[in-house]
Amino acid sequence: MKRFVVGLSVCMLALGMAGCPKPSKKKQNQKTTKRTVTKSKTLVIYSGRSKKLVKPIIEMFTKDTGIKVKVKFGKTAQLALLLNEEIKQKKVSADLFWSQDAGALGLLEQAGAFAKIDDKLIKKTPSFLQNKSGLWVATSGRARVIAYAPKKVKKDDIPKSVFDLTKPKYKGKVGWAPTNASFQAFVTAMRVSAGEAKTKAWLEGMKKNGAKSYPKNTAIVKAIAAGEVVYGLPNHYYLLRFKTKDANYPVAQTFFAKRDIGNLVNIAGAGLLKGGKNAANAKTFLTYLLSKKAQEYVTQKAFEYPMIEEVKANKLLLPLKDLLNTAPTVELNKLRDLKGTLKLLTSVGLP
Numbered sequence: 020m021k022r023f024v025v026g027l028s029v030c031m032l033a034l035g036m037a038g039c040p041k042p043s044k045k046k047q048n049q050k051t052t053k054r055t056v057t058k059s060k061t062l063v064i065y066s067g068r069s070k071k072l073v074k075p076i077i078e079m080f081t082k083d084t085g086i087k088v089k090v091k092f093g094k095t096a097q098l099a100l101l102l103n104e105e106i107k108q109k110k111v112s113a114d115l116f117w118s119q120d121a122g123a124l125g126l127l128e129q130a131g132a133f134a135k136i137d138d139k140l141i142k143k144t145p146s147f148l149q150n151k152s153g154l155w156v157a158t159s160g161r162a163r164v165i166a167y168a169p170k171k172v173k174k175d176d177i178p179k180s181v182f183d184l185t186k187p188k189y190k191g192k193v194g195w196a197p198t199n200a201s202f203q204a205f206v207t208a209m210r211v212s213a214g215e216a217k218t219k220a221w222l223e224g225m226k227k228n229g230a231k232s233y234p235k236n237t238a239i240v241k242a243i244a245a246g247e248v249v250y251g252l253p254n255h256y257y258l259l260r261f262k263t264k265d266a267n268y269p270v271a272q273t274f275f276a277k278r279d280i281g282n283l284v285n286i287a288g289a290g291l292l293k294g295g296k297n298a299a300n301a302k303t304f305l306t307y308l309l310s311k312k313a314q315e316y317v318t319q320k321a322f323e324y325p326m327i328e329e330v331k332a333n334k335l336l337l338p339l340k341d342l343l344n345t346a347p348t349v350e351l352n353k354l355r356d357l358k359g360t361l362k363l364l365t366s367v368g369l370p
């Protein structure tokens with residue numbers, strides 16, 4: 020928890036320095052409010068998604084709609100905590116939260132952060148990645164995979180389940196990133212689906228089996244290429260970034276057996292913030308994120324899974340239908356207990 024408190028204060032400092040707009044103090048009657056909304060050509064977003072990905076989409080959006088966007092970037096978990104504070108103080112300064120994972124959305128949903136999203140928009144996304152209360156919507160899909168060194172691994176060597184990686188066969192051969200947010204969301208999913216005891220045993224087993232820790236997913240993929248480890252547990256898109264630069268990059272990746280928790284499909288998603296000053300523009304932006312144009316961008320440039328049927332997944336990816344048959348069916352809203360996961364990781368001496 021300590022790291023969050025620190026993160027939050029840095030975040031608030033950054034917010035102050037970035038000079039995010041203060042909530043307007045004007046009291047407006049209904050008539051003027053309506054006129055303001057129609058006239059408003061701005062939008063404030065808190066984004067846990069990276070600038071590299073978000074900026075081009077926002078530029079397209081502004082060009083297409085004339086709505087100017089101010090973005091505060093940060094780590095998803097830190098921005099969620101910041102918003103939580105703002106909600107408590109009834110001073111929400113953003114209109115939309117764009118999250119890197121479902122856990123933070125679940126957490127904010129519980130805090131009453133979100134206004135309801137049009138059902139029609141939510142129904143554009145795959146049903147088991149939908150938020151049933153209609154308070155956030157998935158904007159792209161991100162899968163956990165098993166990456167490996169194809170020259171050292173035969174097809175039969177690839178484990179059927181992430182739980183197999185504690186076996187002697189994999190001793191000293193696996194790379195992971197225990198401090199990485201996506202890994203931690205995956206551990207939360209394991210706690211939800213397999214229970215606390217089994218998850219703890221897996222983490223301890225991995226440690227005992229000499230799993231090598233890396234700071235992030237990119238480093239895991241590089242370590243496989245460099246021969247430091249043979250297998251790794253990253254998100255699916257990291258390797259694809261290397262492969263587009265070098266088709267012979269010496270790493271491959273696949274999924275565990277169907278529905279294994281190691282194949283977790285998490286989402287990036289967004290919610291409309293209650294109390295935002297530019298609600299109509301936030302809705303326009305959310306609709307835009309699920310438009311053909313933005314979804315094409317997300318899958319072609321960022322190698323993520325598109326969330327609408329009209330857009331085919333990048334040819335380097337599985338078709339979305341196949342991905343959904345491979346993914347475990349974990350209710351994404353239940354991934355909100357990051358605090359419990361951090362506690363568990365600490366209890367087994369990780370990171």
Ligand SMILES: [Fe+2]
Nearest residue numbers: 161201236254
């Ligand atoms: Fe990532």
